[in-house]
Amino acid sequence: MAAPHPFPGSAAGPPADAPSIPDPGIPDPGIPDLHSLKAGARRAALAARAAAADPAHGARLAAHVLREAPPPAGAVIGGFWPMGDEIDPRPLLEVLAARGYAIALPVTPPRGQPLGFRRWRPGEALARGPLGTRQPAAGEAMRPDWLLVPLLAFDRAGRRLGYGGGYYDRTLPLLPGAVPLGVAHAGQEMAEVPAGPEDFRLPRIATERGIVTCGEIG
Secondary structure, rough: OOOOOOOOOEEEEEEOOOOOOOOOOOOOOOOOOHHHHHHHHHHHHHHHHHOOOOOHHHHHHHHHHHHHHHOOOOOOOOOOOOOOOOOOOOHHHHHHHHHOOOOEEEEEEOOOOEEEEEOOOOOOOEOHHHHOOOOOOOEEEEOOOOOEEEEOEOOOOOEEEEEOOHHHHHHHHHHHHHOEEEEEHHHEEEEOOHHHHHHHOOOOOEEOOOOEOOOHHH
């Protein structure tokens, strides 16, 4: 027996006057999807960062963080090695290391996994990692209590635009109690960063102009 047709009375399809029901699996071409919005934002953010970059910003960033938002005593610091036009966190990391803090740098895993962290001391050589990163070739695995988080763009709600790998969005939720601090040139701020529900929001962002405390927009 043939299965009943989904539109009774017609063997070819719905009646001419039947209401149009959109297919939920087909995106509306008139509404940009989040992936497209982020791709466009990344292009704009890369240009803005290049225009804002200044080698002097790293030292100014360090001064603001040490004065306004220093890590607690004994914290393990999660840093990173800068790439391209990223603001340079090394002046801050060097001061913290001199004050006795343990510094850990991220080790980039295969895509889809969270970051690992290894102990690093100023002056130690780094190996080349994936995607143009530099990372400790060896060293003790560590869990950071306080992290510097790189980014392409940010907004006042704490939304962060990364490079698209999702590494920090996967890593930060796995570090309960750890304090993340976004770091960027002030010129990387956007009015609103496109973000989804799985994108981690930062409570504060440090720039060469000071510390931005984030909250909801409007």
